[in-house]
Amino acid sequence: MSYFTRFMASTAIALSATFISVGMADAKNFKIAVGDSGGSSQEATGVAFVQALEELSGGAHTATLFLNGQLGSEQDTVNEAAIGTLDMSILAINNVTPFSPTVGVFSLPYVILSLEDAEKLTQGPIGQELTENTIEDAGVRIIAWTYTGFRRLTNSKKPVTSVADLQGLVIRVPKNEIMIDTYKAWGISPTPMAWSETFAGLQTGVVDGQDNPYTTINAMKFYEVQKYVTNIRYIFSIEPLIISEQVFQELSAEDQQTVLDAGKAATAASAQFLRDKEAEIKQILLDEGMEISDPENNEEEFIKLATEAVWPKFYDSIGGIEKMNAVLAEIGRAPVSE
Incomplete structure (x- = not known):
């Protein structure tokens, strides 16, 4: 073999090794914190995101889910x-609100009344504006939306079908002012408690009840420590997938688009998961011995007390009454006045 041939061969090997090294250096395995456990809507969104990310990147990038709060609250x-x-991280929108108050509009009681409402708001101009606010306020970017369903009230003491039935119960809520004030409007003072402490709090009787969608109640096995479910629908639980804006900006433009596209695929998969699974999961809870009741009079008393007391208090934090009316208009609801 001539010197030139040997030189070209060694150069080709070196270049090949360099390209492989660069490719390996650019490959990402993102760490995704997930608050809920396996079987939850959060996990379904995470799995769909990972699958889409791998497919769209041609296998160059992947992600690992850390379920059940392994990476912290x-x-x-x-x-x-x-x-x-x-x-x-995939987390409840109410846990983003302290960092970016305008997203609190999605936690106001009885604003979102269906999955279709949730899809319109999150995937339209309102959702885009709130995403931009969250980048600026909190340094994180929303790239996907998890639709988990209405937060249903559970407790270990008695059936609850009216506001009067709530009295005397100790209810856990997240550390979120809107949710705390909603229960206060119903005449009780709830107990703020971290999500990681909630099962133990229910098990030991520190709190009597909590509220979460069917999928979360099942995934967290709350049927082991709760007996009664009330089909209130005061909040439709939305749980975004966020990415560190610092991490996002370190990606190439191509990889940024790949992440955003994977997020869109995960959002669509989440909506389908809820449509496919909610009725099935409700039946599982019944089979596990839970008793499910509907509120009296189509929830009229719950709605009246919560909207009259809570909405006006938070107009300023969500961007003003004009912003509230823009949200209501987006989903075909009548505006409110001062």
């Missing part, structure tokens, strides 16, 4: 993503 993961020490 949901609010802690916002802080960690903001400073770039965590890549992504």
